[in-house]
Amino acid sequence: MRRIPLPQPLRRFGMIxxxxxxxxGSGAPAAxxxxxxxxxxDVVVVEVPVQVVRDGQPVRGLAADDFEIYEGRKKQxxxxxxxxxxxxxxxxxxxxxxxxAAARRHFLLLFDLSFSEPKAILKARAAATTVLDQLHxxxxxxxxxxxxxxxxxxxxxxxxxxxxxEAALENLGMPELINRSGDPxxxxxxxxxxELSQQGGRxxxxxxxKDEKIKAWLEDMEHLNRPGExxxxxxxxxxxxxxxxxxxxxxxxxxxxxxxxxxxxxxDSSILIGTTxxxxxxxMQKEVTEPINKKINSELRFGDSQAIGDFEKMLEQFRRxxxxxxxxxxxxxxxxxxxxxxxxxxxxxxxxxxxxTGGDLYQNFNDLGEAMRQMLERTGVTYILSFQPEEVxxxxxxxxxxxxxxxxxxxxxLAHRSGYYAPKPYSQMAPAERQLxxxxxxxxxxxxxxxxTSVLVAPFPGGDRANVxxxxxxxxxxxxxxxxxxxxxxxxVYVYALDVxxxxxxxxxxxxxxxxxxxxxxxxxxxxxxxxxxxxxPGEYSVRVLVRNGVTxxxxxxxxxxxxxxxxxxxxxxxxxxxxxxxxxxxxxxxPRAGKxxxxxxxxxxxxxxxxxxxxxxxxxxETRIALIGWHLEGDLRATARITAADGRExxxxxxxxxxxxxxxxxRLAATFRPPSLPPGEYRLAIRLTGAGGSVESPAAPFVIGE
Numbered sequence: 001m002r003r004i005p006l007p008q009p010l011r012r013f014g015m016i017x018x019x020x021x022x023x024x025g026s027g028a029p030a031a032x033x034x035x036x037x038x039x040x041x042d043v044v045v046v047e048v049p050v051q052v053v054r055d056g057q058p059v060r061g062l063a064a065d066d067f068e069i070y071e072g073r074k075k076q077x078x079x080x081x082x083x084x085x086x087x088x089x090x091x092x093x094x095x096x097x098x099x100x101a102a103a104r105r106h107f108l109l110l111f112d113l114s115f116s117e118p119k120a121i122l123k124a125r126a127a128a129t130t131v132l133d134q135l136h137x138x139x140x141x142x143x144x145x146x147x148x149x150x151x152x153x154x155x156x157x158x159x160x161x162x163x164x165x166e167a168a169l170e171n172l173g174m175p176e177l178i179n180r181s182g183d184p185x186x187x188x189x190x191x192x193x194x195e196l197s198q199q200g201g202r203x204x205x206x207x208x209x210k211d212e213k214i215k216a217w218l219e220d221m222e223h224l225n226r227p228g229e230x231x232x233x234x235x236x237x238x239x240x241x242x243x244x245x246x247x248x249x250x251x252x253x254x255x256x257x258x259x260x261x262x263x264x265x266x267x268d269s270s271i272l273i274g275t276t277x278x279x280x281x282x283x284m285q286k287e288v289t290e291p292i293n294k295k296i297n298s299e300l301r302f303g304d305s306q307a308i309g310d311f312e313k314m315l316e317q318f319r320r321x322x323x324x325x326x327x328x329x330x331x332x333x334x335x336x337x338x339x340x341x342x343x344x345x346x347x348x349x350x351x352x353x354x355x356x357t358g359g360d361l362y363q364n365f366n367d368l369g370e371a372m373r374q375m376l377e378r379t380g381v382t383y384i385l386s387f388q389p390e391e392v393x394x395x396x397x398x399x400x401x402x403x404x405x406x407x408x409x410x411x412x413x414l415a416h417r418s419g420y421y422a423p424k425p426y427s428q429m430a431p432a433e434r435q436l437x438x439x440x441x442x443x444x445x446x447x448x449x450x451x452x453t454s455v456l457v458a459p460f461p462g463g464d465r466a467n468v469x470x471x472x473x474x475x476x477x478x479x480x481x482x483x484x485x486x487x488x489x490x491x492x493v494y495v496y497a498l499d500v501x502x503x504x505x506x507x508x509x510x511x512x513x514x515x516x517x518x519x520x521x522x523x524x525x526x527x528x529x530x531x532x533x534x535x536x537x538p539g540e541y542s543v544r545v546l547v548r549n550g551v552t553x554x555x556x557x558x559x560x561x562x563x564x565x566x567x568x569x570x571x572x573x574x575x576x577x578x579x580x581x582x583x584x585x586x587x588x589x590x591x592p593r594a595g596k597x598x599x600x601x602x603x604x605x606x607x608x609x610x611x612x613x614x615x616x617x618x619x620x621x622x623e624t625r626i627a628l629i630g631w632h633l634e635g636d637l638r639a640t641a642r643i644t645a646a647d648g649r650e651x652x653x654x655x656x657x658x659x660x661x662x663x664x665x666x667x668r669l670a671a672t673f674r675p676p677s678l679p680p681g682e683y684r685l686a687i688r689l690t691g692a693g694g695s696v697e698s699p700a701a702p703f704v705i706g707e
Contacts, residue, residue: 044392044423045080047102049257049322050383050403050416056374058381059412060085062405069387070402080386086136087380101255101444103384105139105376106158108251109165111172112264113147114236115346116330121172124263124330129169131372132162136380137501140443143168148236151243154432157186157439158254160502164189182593184511185439185494188504234304237271241310248317252421253433254440257382258323259375262353265331266346271307315356320398322417326375327354329363358415379415396424426553434553441557442496442544451478451556455545456614458575459536460602461568461631467599468534468564470495470508473585473614474547474556476523480516482552489514490550493530497541497562505541508532511550512588519586529611532590533599538566568631571694575701576673576687577603577612577627587611603627605670606662617706620677626656628669628687628698635692637661639671642686643678644700652676656687678705 052059064081084103140158156168327350362371400419452475496507541562548555639656660670684700
């Protein structure tokens with residue numbers, strides 16, 4: 001995988017809104033306008049993923065100067081350029097979990113429960129599972145279902161975690177087989193297969209029992225889905241086009257090109273194009289020529305004009321959302337003995353959806369794997385072009401785009417988004433759009449956002465799973481920006497632990513209501529603090545922390561590398577903590593989660609709890625409290641400090657004094673630290689303890705010397 005980086009300062013992906021901070025009461029508000037803590041202005045950067053294919057193969061080696069971008073008729077200056085080549089090896093030190101969303105391929109596996117036979121759906125599920133092995137590690141996959149009674153339902157959001165995708169496929173959204181984890185972004189589910197892994201020898205029988213339950217559930221739904229009279233079929237198609245148009249609008253909030261892998265037998269195309277039955281056509285033609293005054297059913301003969309219009313509007317929504325429909329006719333998966341009722345013309349509608357969005361139609365199981373391989377190969381090289389349009393209003397309006405390749409040779413095809421939506425007020429976004437937007441930020445790990453956020457992660461050594469507390473601090477003034485004084489504020493906090501391959505191992509998430517009538521001054525003088533925890537096995541992780549203002553949509557994303565050690569059997573020491581009293585900032589501890597034990601609060605000294613500051617601000621020469629937590633620390637202890645600058649240079653030691661010691665299975669020490677004379681900036685502090693069992697040095701903790 002090869003990446004050519006963007007020039008600074010445009011190394012961001014998606015729509016970028018620049019936040020302007022203003023002090024409360026710094027200007028006289030207009031008489032008719034509510035007073036706000038701050039405001040925003042938009043500087044929009046648009047990314048356009050482009051695939052260039054010649055003779056079925058991706059074209060490599062192109063540069064920014066080879067492309068031209070037009071918004072309407074106006075040529076735009078390309079301000080950023082990046083290449084993602086999935087055939088190239090991953091650079092040393094780079095993990096797939098940090099590839100930005102705009103550069104990733106997104107696959108939505110969409111199972112049609114209304115226009116498909118139960119046995120075909122079960123076989124389609126198995127076929128989709130086999131395709132997962134062909135995907136690149138950077139690809140993101142989501143799973144959803146469609147039914148006439150419920151519309152499109154997202155089972156699993158776009159994730160790089162193949163285990164979560166398999167769990168969603170195995171259970172196919174059946175409520176009693178999916179044990180929802182409570183994850184609001186739907187990146188983490190616990191499923192029936194987790195029960196199987198705990199049953200030992202009963203796995204095979206329980207797996208068969210699960211399949212029978214899903215089959216029975218689908219068959220119970222089947223009577224609702226059988227073709228009926230023309231009016232009934234027309235209503236079903238109308239509900240389908242409306243629901244899929246909404247799905248496309250929702251997908252527009254996901255950055256990057258989306259492939260909707262639509263697994264279905266299709267609906268009766270006669271609703272759109274009229275009957276294709278030769279006998280029926282002949283009968284109606286005879287009625288027209290007979291002297292008896294009869295009227296033929298024009299809708300049956302030529303199709304429903306309103307249904308045709310709705311179908312075209314739906315396809316336009318997919319094109320505008322940069323969604324390509326890859327239609328899979330799962331009717332071809334059924335053997336002769338499995339055949340159910342006939343769905344006339346279903347292949348025609350599947351073909352139309354694929355053809356008119358730039359996708360393909362796959363008609364049988366044997367071709368599915370090979371077809372996916374070809375599709376993946378064609379889209380293996382992506383050129384991401386960025387430009388900065390002028391005067392884009394925050395109204396959600398659609399802007400047409402055109403990309404041209406200079407000196408384009410014969411047979412070369414370009415695939416790119418047909419336009420972009422301007423940012424729209426967060427209040428006008430549907431809940432599903434907000435969910436997908438937040439999930440995309442977490443999984444891509446790209447744009448750090450606008451809310452100043454600090455994170456502390458402390459890996460306490462454990463057995464099979466370690467308790468890993470997470471402390472999140474958010475700047476209060478930034479959080480209040482755009483909020484009317486005296487109202488309520490919603491602070492959303494999402495914390496996920498991913499490994500280097502993007503597998504989600506645990507999460508904690510919570511939405512907190514803050515009453516500004518009571519907390520306004522505390523937020524203005526400091527900020528908001530959240531304390532949660534993760535249960536993780538020993539290993540290497542990337543902890544993603546997203547904080548979002550639930551009213552304005554402003555957000556901050558932080559990524560913290562984490563090493564979780566095994567249970568301590570030798571002297572060990574955590575990074576030093578800088579305690580703060582619980583009452584200094586509005587502080588919320590995570591709520592209990594179903595199926596997850598509430599961990600004991602780990603930050604205490606002499607049974608007195610404290611909250612460690614993720615980014616403490618110190619004064620040179622001024623003593624400050626620190627807390628040390630360790631294991632197997634023997635004898636009398638001496639402490640020394642080591643300070644490094646942001647570039648890794650050692651810049652001093654400072655003075656450490658040990659004050660109290662609380663011995664037990666876990667050693668807790670109270671101490672003070674006096675930093676030496678240092679210029680303002682970012683630093684890191686490591687503490688070394690020396691005793692009868694030798695010496696041990698802690699990991700370094702960040703701190704700041706203020707102006």
